[in-house]
Amino acid sequence: MRQILEHFSLMLVGILSIILIYLIVQYNLIDDEVIIESVKIDTTNKPEKLKIKAKTKTNDYLKNMETYRDVDVSVSKSKNEINMNTVKVKSEVKVTNKVSTNSGHKDKVGDALDNLLQDL
């Protein structure tokens, strides 16, 4: 009996360790500060020529900005939106016409607004 209990305990420890590792990976429980090393860039010894060139470039850029009249700024196609914290919710109100719901929290105002503003 005691042996069985010991085996069971060891198995439990193993499983819990795996769960622990999974949680660490899933929720990034290790702080960034431990991994990231600070990098200092020395800007004081930058060649004069380069400084002037950078300034001219900035001025040109700002001038372009002032005359910019496009409808919107384009977003890089390579960066698609990641919906990490988006919940898909479908209205229960439409369903309730056929099947009764137990939620008891129908969104009557929202439904009325949806009906009224369909053409907008």
Add this chain to the structure above:
Amino acid sequence: MKKIILGILIFSIYSMAGQYDKVRISPDTSYIYVYHKGKAVKIHRIQNIKHKLVGEYTKLYKPNKYIQPAKVNRKIETIGEIELLKFMEDKSNSKQGIVIDLREKHQYLKESIPSASNIPFEIKDRPEKLEKVLEIFGAKRLSSGKLDTSNALDIAFYCDGLWSNKSALIIKKFIELGYPTNKIYYYRGGFQMWKILGLTTVSNN
């Protein structure tokens, strides 16, 4: 041996218990529940501390759009995320208030703040629709022309973000129509700030 096992057990339970504790809403709140279209939605923040926002709401420049003042009217209360969450818990969940998204319909359908209903900004130029909206909110137009708002809902308006004037213009319109200023709230941060803070959104498609 027993002590080690017990220690690991306690640590594991502790680790699993605080699923939303890493990035909290406030020191004592990790998440709240609100009703959206009849279903309970848990609002929390994205727990991945390395997550970076991409897409439409990361833009810092919008043509012909300017930073909006914090106050749209001296009688209208401007609120932040914490106040909006409290509004949802206290008012929206008990059907005493409503959160209104003034962005375009396609934007709302794609993604919105939980518990919000959509009134596209274009309604500003549709007085007949606006009157009906007031009715839906529980306001009654009396024969004298005055608006009876004794049973009207509290409303929290939001639009795209700090640079959008949609909320300010609609709030002005509501005040002109007789809606009481103490029943109107302005969430200035809008959808952009909501996204930046990694708070839960809902897809209405």
